[in-house]
């Protein structure tokens with residue numbers, strides 16, 4: 001198939017068979033790692049959906065299972081380190097956890113692409129070649145055509161003199177430029193979903209905003225859905241439509257961005273917001289930042305996993321795990337007292 | 347890149363200079379009086395002091411050591427390593443050059459054997475970590491590295507030469523003669539290379555860019571070879587270069603056991619005969635080969651690693 005990608009056109013196509021159906025539906029995902037001190041339940045029954053073209057942010061502290069969730073979706077948990085032990089990952093209705101390896105390979109990069117925290121490329125191969133290689137792994141393209149498309153996408157992501165720079169090796173690019181090149185590689189096949197795992201964490205502060213802006217721009221022109229993983233609620237506001245908050249391998253709150261910022265229901269989310277720049281500078285009942293360490297995922301506490309750090313924890317919290325309940329419009333939280341009166345002054 | 351090569355060449359020159367001093371010292375510091383030894387060997391009986399003094403003068407051994415070194419090294423630069431003492435009509439350089447191709451043949455065959463066996467084995471072990479293949483290759487490598495060469499040699503001779511009568515044991519008349527000596531010689535290097543290939547490949551496969559390749563839907567074969575092994579080649583090259591040196595050293599024993607008339611056997615004969623010019627020539631010569639081999643490896647780096655190729659150039 002010879003594609004002419006002269007200029008990136010908006011291609012938000014919702015064909016009849018998929019209309020109304022989520023693009024990705026993760027159901028009760030469970031992923032475990034093996035470690036010397038025991039089984040790590042990195043993802044412990046997480047469910048969520050992403051609609052076509054939607055941007056969903058996943059936030060939570062380091063080690064809460066964000067990366068593990070993303071890797072599980074694409075079947076990238078290293079076999080020697082761990083495995084997905086339960087659940088479903090339905091991509092347009094097809095369960096990625098049970099498809100054949102070759103089918104999964106076809107989906108990776110072409111339908112669902114992923115970029116990572118560290119902007120790393122193969123050090124011994126030219127950047128243009130690496131992007132071409134991805135194109136040719138999915139399309140019957142000549143070397144020449146693939147190279148030209150690679151150059152075109154490098155230009156699209158803002159690499160100056162792209163035709164020339166495509167011949168560079170990764171060490172000749174700065175970190176920010178490498179991340180741009182990786183974004184070019186990830187979107188070159190116009191995937192329906194881009195998973196971005198803390199794409200700016202490893203970069204200079206000045207570059208971070210540029211990369212986020214680039215992601216939004218690419219999304220505007222190509223129209224893919226984005227799953228943005230971050231531990232910084234501060235960058236989510238201008239970026240995502242919905243937010244999912246993870247704690248200790250579980251989803252604890254999920255809401256449209258506005259209602260999450262205005263009415264966070266889970267005490268952990270309150271804590272997170274306390275750590276970030278406020279949307280609303282007038283808020284007086286500012287909670288102290290979260291103290292204590294995240295729970296062990298090897299033998300997590302029974303009951304609410306946040307209880308050891310929660311200023312509102314009661315007997316009930318330690319005894320039983322709170323179910324994820326509807327607490328507002330498309331707003332869900334897993335806290336025994338989320339529906340009660342707002343957590344106010346403490 | 348030119349700067350890189352110039353720097354390598356300069357450091358090689360220094361190393362070679364050091365080797366030449368070492369080689370020279372080896373001859374002139376050895377115990378015993380070579381002039382007396384040589385005179386008595388020529389005469390076949392005890393030599394008088396005058397006769398020995400005459401011989402010493404003839405050999406130039408009465409001059410100060412520095413002067414001797416300068417004239418020897420000066421000759422060496424022109425390709426003249428002096429005359430052998432044990433065969434007084436033969437130039438040392440001629441003797442060495444006559445034997446060189448045979449040893450090179452042996453060493454290169456052994457190296458190729460080692461690479462052809464070790465790299466696939468290492469790749470298989472890395473791919474299936476902790477599998478039967480992995481454990482088997484570990485045991486094989488351990489044996490290969492720890493069993494002494496002469497034992498392997500005699501075992502091979504016994505099984506393939508004496509029992510099965512499949513292969514010749516002594517000499518170098520046919521290609522079949524190459525088989526047993528080169529296997530013996532290859533064993534140690536193959537063992538090291540297997541382990542190194544495994545560990546380098548495992549390290550590379552843990553790199554982030556490998557995960558990127560998988561996440562972008564590259565075929566697993568492409569990820570393993572085009573990115574994995576291709577990057578693992580860089581450390582593997584180093585070890586190939588180093589083990590070539592060990593191979594040359596190992597060749598001395600293997601040539602002696604299999605009666606393979608190469609450089610190693612020549613050197614041993616030279617040592618038996620206290621033929622100092624020959625020994626000095628051999629040490630200098632193999633030192634040079636080793637150093638040149640390292641240069642070849644450095645050049646291979648330039649091919650293998652763009653980070654070396656672009657050293658000193660602004661991005």
Ligand SMILES: Nc1ncnc2c1ncn2[C@@H]1O[C@H](COP(=O)(O)OP(=O)(O)OP(=O)(O)O)[C@@H](O)[C@H]1O
Nearest residue numbers: 033034035040042061062063064065066067068081
């Ligand atoms: N290869 C591994 N082997 C064993 N345990 C692992 C491995 N990778 C991750 N873990 C554990 O799994 C849990 C979830 O890790 P994960 O990488 O998903 O966290 P994260 O939310 O992405 O954190 P971060 O913000 O630091 O990236 C952590 O407790 C971590 O220690």
Ligand code: SF4
Nearest residue numbers: 304307310317335336
């Ligand atoms: S369930 Fe209890 S411990 Fe958990 S977050 Fe809610 S109040 Fe805190």
Ligand SMILES: [Mg+2]
Nearest residue numbers: 066067068197
């Ligand atoms: Mg992570």
